[in-house]
C-alpha cells in the first residue's frame with residue numbers, strides 16, 4: 001500500500017478580506033511590516049534621532065550667531081573661538097546623516113522581507129487557484145500586476161517612512177519649539193503656510209495626474225501603432241501605405257505632444273504656487289523676526305534660527321507632489337496585487353481532508369454530471385469502474401468529453417452530481433497534493449519548462465539520480481537522441497519546449513511520468529505526435545508500463561486499444577457503449593462502425609494507447 005503525503009503549504013497562506021480603499025490596502029500591508037517589531041521600532045527611533053539632530057542645527061547656529069554678536073559688542077572678547085558650538089554644529093550635521101543611514105540599514109530587511117513574503121504568498125496562491133482561473137487569466141497582465149505590486153510595496157514604504165514620516169516629525173519638532181520659545185505668530189504663520197502648501201500640492205497634483213495619465217496612455221498607443229506598423233512592414237509595402245502609416249503615427253504623437261505640454265504647464269503652476277506660498281511664509285516670518293529684533297525681544301541668532309527652520313522645513317516639501325503621486329500609484333498597484341489573493345480558490349481541500357491511500361488504485365465514476373459553465377453540461381450520468389491494475393480506454397468523437405474525465409480525476413474541477421472515488425475514497429475527501437502524486441499523465445500537448453532536458457525529465461522526481469534519469473530516457477526512446485545533441489542532457493528545450501519536435505516532447509513527457517511512477521496512469525493520446533515507427537516503439541513501452549497498473553487511455557486510433565480490458569464509447573458526454581473490443585464489434589454499434597471506418601481509412605485516425613515489450617526500467621519510489 002502506498003501513502004501519498006500531503007503538503008501543508010496551502011494552509012499556510014491566509015487570504016485577506018477583500019479591500020477597496022487605500023486605507024484598507026495599507027492595513028493589509030502593516031502586519032507584514034510589523035513581523036519585525038524591533039527593527040521597526042529601532043528604525044523609528046533612528047528616524048526621530050535624525051530629525052532631532054537636524055532641528056538642532058539651526059539651534060546651534062543661533063548660539064553661534066548670538067556668541068558672535070556678543071563678541072562684536074565686547075571687542076576685548078574677540079579672540080575666543082566658540083569651539084564647543086562649532087564642534088556641536090559638526091556633530092549634529094554628521095548625526096543627521098548617521099541616524100538616517102542607520103534607519104535605512106535597520107529597515108532594509110523589513111521592507112525586503114515583506115516584499116518576499118507577499119510575493120511568495122501570491123505565488124503559492126496562484127498555484128492553489130483553479131484551472132478555470134488560469135485558463136481565464138491574461139498571463140502578461142497578471143505578471144505585470146505582481147511585479148508592479150511588489151515594487152509598489154518598496155516605494156510606499158520608502159516614501160512614507162523615509163519621506164513623509166520624517167517631515168511630519170520635523171514639522172512637529174519645529175512647531176513645538178516655535179510655540180514654546182517665540183511669539184504665537186511664528187507658529188500660526190508656519191502652520192497656516194504648511195496647511196496651505198499641502199492642500200495646494202494635493203489638489204494640483206490630483207488635477208495634474210489626469211494629464212500624466214493621458215500622456216502615458218497616448219504614449220503607449222503611439223508606440224503600439226508604430227510597432228504594429230513595423231511588424232506589418234510587408235503589408236504596408238504591398239499597399240504602398242507608408243504615408244498613411246506615418247500619418248496614423250503622427251496623430252498619436254500629436255495628441256501626446258498636446259498632453260505633454262499641458263502636463264509641463266501644470267507642473268510649472270504647481271512649482272510656482274508652492275514657491276509663492278513658501279516666499280510669503282518666509283517673508284512674514286522674517287518680518288516678525290526683524291520686528292522682534294528691533295523691539296529687543298529677539299536676538300540676531302533668533303532671526304537666523306527661524307529663517308533656517310523655514311528653509312529646512314520646505315526643502316523636503318518640494319517633493320511632496322511627486323511623493324503624493326507615487327504613494328497613490330503604489331497603493332493602486334498594491335491593491336491589484338492583494339486582489340489576486342482575494343481570488344477564490346474554488347477547489348480547496350476539505351478541512352478534514354486525508355491523504356490518499358492506494359492499494360491498486362481502483363477508479364470509480366458514479367453517476368457523474370459535470371459542466372464547465374453552468375449553462376452547458378458536458379458529462380451526463382457517467383458511470384464506470386476501472387478495476388485495479390486494468391486498462392480502460394475511452395473513445396469518442398472530438399469534444400465528447402474524454403479529456404474532461406482526466407481533468408476530473410486530477411480534481412481540477414468539482415463535479416455537479418455523483419461521486420468519483422479511488423479505492424473507495426471520494427476525491428473531495430482527500431488532499432489534492434496526495435491525489436496528484438498518485439496520478440501520472442502523458443497529455444495530448446506536452447509543454448516543457450524552459451530549462452534543460454535533464455531538468456524536464458527529473459521533474460517527475462526532483463531528487464532522481466542521473467542513472468534513473470537515463471534509464472527512463474532509454475525506456476521512452478529518447479536517450480539516443482539526447483546523446484546526439486551537442487550539450488546532451490544539459491540541452492535547453494526553449495520556451496514551452498519549442499526547440500523540440502512534438503514527438504520528442506512527448507517522449508520527454510513519457511520519461512518524466514515513468515520517473516514519477518504513479519499508481520494510476522492516464523495516456524491522453526500520448527503518442528499522437530509521433531511518426532508510426534516511433535509510435536510502435538513507444539506503444540510497446542507504454543503497454544509494458546501499464547501492465548498491472550490502473551490505466552485510463554484516451555484514444556482516437558482504435559487499433560491501439562483493442563486489447564484493453566474495457567472500452568467506453570463516449571458520445572456527447574454520455575457513455576453509449578461499453579465492453580471489450582470483441583464484445584463491441586459483436587454488438588455492431590457505434591464502436592463497430594468507427595472500427596470499420598478506421599480499417600478502411602487508417603490515415604483518418606490518430607494514435608494512442610499501450611501494446612507490449614519486456615523490461616520496464618520503472619523507478620521504484
Ligand SMILES: Nc1ncnc2c1ncn2[C@@H]1O[C@H](COP(=O)(O)OP(=O)(O)OP(=O)(O)O)[C@@H](O)[C@H]1O
Pocket residue numbers: 135372373378396397398399400401402403404405
Ligand atoms: N475549460 C473549459 N471551459 C468550457 N468548456 C470547455 C473547457 N474545456 C473543454 N470544454 C468543452 O468541453 C467539451 C469536452 O471537452 P474535452 O476536452 O473533454 O473533449 P475531448 O473528447 O477530449 O476532445 P478531443 O478528442 O478533441 O481532445 C468540449 O466541447 C469543449 O469545448
